[in-house]
Amino acid sequence: HRAIEQLQRGVKLDPTRGEAFQTLGELKMRANDPAAAVDAYFRALVLIPKAKRLQSYYGDALVSSGQYLKSEAVLGAALRDDPSDINARFDLGKALANDGKREDRSRAMQELNRVVQFSQNKSRAYLEAARIWLREGDRGNGIQALEHAYTMNPYNLDVLKLLAQAYAEDHREGEARRIRAPLADLQRFSDDRDQVLARLDADADLVANLIRLGRVDISMHNILEAQTAFEAASYLDPGNAEAAQELKNLRDKYHAKQ
Numbered sequence: 001h002r003a004i005e006q007l008q009r010g011v012k013l014d015p016t017r018g019e020a021f022q023t024l025g026e027l028k029m030r031a032n033d034p035a036a037a038v039d040a041y042f043r044a045l046v047l048i049p050k051a052k053r054l055q056s057y058y059g060d061a062l063v064s065s066g067q068y069l070k071s072e073a074v075l076g077a078a079l080r081d082d083p084s085d086i087n088a089r090f091d092l093g094k095a096l097a098n099d100g101k102r103e104d105r106s107r108a109m110q111e112l113n114r115v116v117q118f119s120q121n122k123s124r125a126y127l128e129a130a131r132i133w134l135r136e137g138d139r140g141n142g143i144q145a146l147e148h149a150y151t152m153n154p155y156n157l158d159v160l161k162l163l164a165q166a167y168a169e170d171h172r173e174g175e176a177r178r179i180r181a182p183l184a185d186l187q188r189f190s191d192d193r194d195q196v197l198a199r200l201d202a203d204a205d206l207v208a209n210l211i212r213l214g215r216v217d218i219s220m221h222n223i224l225e226a227q228t229a230f231e232a233a234s235y236l237d238p239g240n241a242e243a244a245q246e247l248k249n250l251r252d253k254y255h256a257k258q
Contacts, residue, residue, distance in 0.1 A: 004027050007020055007023060008024065015043075018043075018045075019044070019051075021040045021043040022040070022048070022051065022054060024037075025037040025040035025041040025057060029057075029060070029064065034062075037061040037064070037065075038061045038067070041054065042058065053082070055074055055078040055081065056075070056082075063091045068098050068099040068100075069095075071091065071092075072095050076092065086121075090119070092111050093109075093111030094108075094128050095108075096108035097109075097131070105132065109132065112129045113125075113129075122149075122152045123149045123150075123152035124149075126146070126152065127159055127162070129145045130142045130166075134166060143163070146159060146162055146163040150179075155221040157183075163179050164180050189216055190220070192216050193216045196209050196213045196216060200213065206236055207237045207240060207243070210230070210232050210236070211230065211243055213225075214229035214230040215246070217229060230250070
């Protein structure tokens with residue numbers, strides 16, 4: 001949030017810096033403010049229209065802010081520029097699935113299927129496909145898609161919530177109970193993370209809370225976020241032994257799997 005404040009001051013002083021507006025959009029997305037990100041990305045596009053993947057980022061912000069119809073044209077243009085942009089393809093599938101036009105349903109499924117075929121992050125596409133099935137009342141295909149999503153990523157809170165609900169509604173109580181245990185753990189970690197972030201926003205004991213944030217992210221299997229938190233703690237306190245040890249543990253574990 002402090003980075004956002006600094007960028008906002010900067011673009012007021014010099015509103016011709018497209019890269020600054022693009023970075024502001026990225027930070028607004030990370031701060032869960034997609035409506036503000038839409039505005040920042042639009043300003044960036046006016047200034048640097050040829051910037052790589054900028055239309056894709058703008059389309060993502062439009063989808064996240066619920067502007068599905070507007071996003072479709074933007075994401076279509078992004079895919080014409082780069083057909084391999086799997087994030088733009090996923091966002092287009094999500095937009096088509098939620099734009100309220102029944103005729104777009106089959107195309108939404110096609111785009112999501114392409115994400116499953118060509119992306120390493122398949123879980124999100126299965127989740128969106130499941131939402132389509134469940135919205136149509138097809139619980140069988142919806143549950144099957146959620147089970148695929150869960151297999152691909154058992155640490156997605158939305159997947160676990162929806163799968164537990166779908167099992168219960170399908171009177172599969174034993175399977176619902178099996179999902180509720182990891183769901184409760186993941187929800188607790190998510191709540192802990194929100195509390196740590198609130199303390200960081202209040203500038204409370206930054207280094208200690210950054211280390212706590214990294215540890216919660218490890219529990220949620222958000223490894224990149226955990227590494228970022230530990231590195232930030234190390235920059236603020238270069239001699240901090242806890243941050244250094246946590247970074248070493250992450251690197252040792254990561255390299256051990258390569």
